[in-house]
């Protein structure tokens with residue numbers, strides 16, 4: 001589905017983190033809906049390098065980009081030479097900044113702030129030099145356990161990831177005041193959908209429960225999962241928000257969720273209905289109490305107003321749209 005009328009012919013679009021989940025979906029959106037736009041992806045891809053929690057340092061994967069015909073640059077946004085190359089050899093009209101240490105459980109504060117905050121500042125400088133519109137990924141993690149519905153301005157991050165995203169937002173506000181470019185920060189809530197598989201254990205619980213069920217295993221949930229509520233949002237609505245953020249009524253920081261909180265138990269129940277199973281659930285103690293969000297629900301009034309954003313996928317619709325891909329990935333990657 002195409003979200004804007006502009007043809008974007010002769011426009012050049014940079015997507016950082018384009019080999020990751022959300023970035024690759026954006027890349028295909030442009031390829032399918034605006035084939036005459038030039039799309040350049042920058043991503044560090046995965047190496048074997050791991051963080052101290054055992055997860056990969058970066059999750060980019062070539063399989064997310066099979067079929068993509070634009071330009072792909074393997075590089076690290078912390079590398080000043082790479083940024084200089086981008087500055088001198090391209091002229092970007094739009095920058096979609098998705099590259100990040102996206103693992104909310106990462107403990108490396110130095111790497112997190114450097115990659116998520118400091119490199120973002122360099123990209124803002126690039127956007128100013130090119131007079132490009134900046135659309136970047138912030139996060140609901142900025143809210144931590146702040147009361148629902150979460151509203152921009154009431155943040156309380158509980159981990160360094162959420163802190164780094166809040167730093168990006170603060171930096172953005174400064175640039176909104178002191179520059180002429182359009183800057184939109186999108187605070188994504190819990191995203192699920194195609195091309196997330198290579199995030200491994202940091203992929204959404206929709207995919208992880210889906211694969212547990214397809215393996216015939218009893219879904220394992222945290223105790224009281226019917227009371228742990230999140231605003232789960234399907235990738236199509238995330239793409240909608242990004243595309244509409246290309247021409248916002250106003251620069252700003254906006255929540256991107258459905259505006260409705262659903263439980264982890266709901267995910268399993270909907271998946272079981274879609275997959276035709278009746279496995280009984282196992283409940284285990286939640287080891288993350290203290291650094292875990294128990295209730296998120298985006299206040300999306302300002303997003304609707306500034307971006308003309310209207311979420312289209314309730315969780316039932318999102319899982320229904322996703323189910324064939326959950327099965328395909330299971331057949332090709334898991335089984």
Ligand SMILES: NC(=O)c1ccc[n+]([C@@H]2O[C@H](COP(=O)([O-])OP(=O)(O)OC[C@H]3O[C@@H](n4cnc5c(N)ncnc54)[C@H](O)[C@@H]3O)[C@@H](O)[C@H]2O)c1
Pocket residue numbers: 016017018019020021022023042043044045046057058059060061075076077078097098099100101102115137138139140141187188189190191192199
């Ligand atoms: N998926 C979600 O639920 C969610 C929620 C809130 C915010 N976000 C944010 O959205 C953005 C995209 O997330 P995602 O879910 O697609 O995660 P992802 O990990 O799949 O994508 C991030 C991409 O950035 C790349 N990357 C990491 N470090 C890099 C570096 N130094 N230089 C260049 N590339 C680098 C990775 O290889 C990866 O391809 C991130 O900024 C993330 O923090 C995601």
